[in-house]
Amino acid sequence: xxxxxxxxxxxxxxxxxxIRKALATGGTAAIAASSQRFFREPTxxxxxxxxxxxxxxxxxxxxxxxxxxxEFVVEVADQLFRPGPNEEKNxxxxxxxxxxxxxxDSEFRLFExxxxxxxxxxxxxxxxxxxLGPMMAAQxxxxxxxxxxxxxxxxxxRRAAAVTLIRGLRRGLFWREAQQxxxxxxxxxxxxxxxxxxxxxxxxxxxxxxQTIPFLVSIREKIPRLVLRTACxxxxxxxxxxxx
Numbered sequence: 001x002x003x004x005x006x007x008x009x010x011x012x013x014x015x016x017x018x019i020r021k022a023l024a025t026g027g028t029a030a031i032a033a034s035s036q037r038f039f040r041e042p043t044x045x046x047x048x049x050x051x052x053x054x055x056x057x058x059x060x061x062x063x064x065x066x067x068x069x070x071e072f073v074v075e076v077a078d079q080l081f082r083p084g085p086n087e088e089k090n091x092x093x094x095x096x097x098x099x100x101x102x103x104x105d106s107e108f109r110l111f112e113x114x115x116x117x118x119x120x121x122x123x124x125x126x127x128x129x130x131x132l133g134p135m136m137a138a139q140x141x142x143x144x145x146x147x148x149x150x151x152x153x154x155x156x157x158r159r160a161a162a163v164t165l166i167r168g169l170r171r172g173l174f175w176r177e178a179q180q181x182x183x184x185x186x187x188x189x190x191x192x193x194x195x196x197x198x199x200x201x202x203x204x205x206x207x208x209x210x211q212t213i214p215f216l217v218s219i220r221e222k223i224p225r226l227v228l229r230t231a232c233x234x235x236x237x238x239x240x241x242x243x244x
Contacts, residue, residue: 012072016079019060023048023087026056035086039120044085053087057094070099074107081114086122093126100134108135108142115149118156121192128160133167136174143168143177150184158185159196166203178204179215186222197223198230206234216243 027047035045048056064073077092096103111131118124136142143165150161161181168174178200185197205212213235220228220243232240 010068012075013079015064015072015076019076019080019091020084020088022056023053023085023091027087039122041120043120046085046087048087050090053090054094057091058098061095061098064095070102073099074103074110078110078114081117081123081127083117083119086120089117089119089123090126093130097130100131101138103135105139105142108132108139111135112145115157115160116154124156124159124192125163128163129166132160133164136164137168137171140168140173143174146177146181147184150181155190155193158188158190158193161185162193162196162200165200169200169204169207172207175204175208175211182215182219182223186219191226194224194227195230198227201227201231202233205231209235209239213239213243220244 023046027045029047031049032045032047035047036043061073064076073095077095080092080095081089111127114127115124118127136145146161146164149157149164152158152161162178162185165174165178165181169178182197182201185193188194188197201212201216205216212231216228216231228244232243235243
């Protein structure tokens with residue numbers, strides 16, 4: 001192509017399909033087979049190691065940003081974050097994980113719709129910890145969405161209500177919302193929701209044990225033991241014994 005020629009316009013769907021083909025041929029059968037042991041749901045995988053997949057995604061991101069811009073990268077990620085092999089949704093997250101503070105409300109609303117496409121905890125934690133959570137911490141007004149997720153019939157939305165708060169809690173934000181979410185999910189029977197709630201409370205205790213311990217004591221008779229034990233994991237022995 002001549003130096004002054006304009007690069008042909010490419011569709012996001014075509015680019016996503018090219019990435020899918022590369023993912024399908026780049027994994028190994030042994031890794032794909034072993035990945036199922038990490039999930040309670042039946043899953044499919046191409047067999048990529050996470051570090052290799054992330055490196056590939058970051059390389060492709062640089063190229064796409066240079067040629068098409070961040071909006072195009074978001075479109076490609078939206079095409080990839082669909083039901084299918086784990087690596088495709090993970091690749092979508094890796095394309096965008098360095099940009100959450102640069103993305104706006106329209107992207108946040110788009111990523112919120114991805115909650116309905118989640119198939120397992122890996123999809124969920126990638127979306128909540130690397131996109132929704134950081135975007136919420138960057139623009140705290142977005143935290144209002146968690147009260148809606150906490151009431152959802154979708155278990156991944158309910159887990160998201162807790163896990164998306166973690167990035168903010170680490171910065172000293174969202175303690176009021178964390179208490180509200182904890183109370184809303186106190187009696188949730190789903191194991192993945194319980195683990196997400198325990199994770200959130202553990203991070204809250206790690207960030208500020210002094211304010212978290214009295215709250216844990218106030219709800220300890222109402223929440224599953226798994227949640228309480230997880231919440232106490234980083235506390236010193238005397239505080240952990242006080243709560244448990």
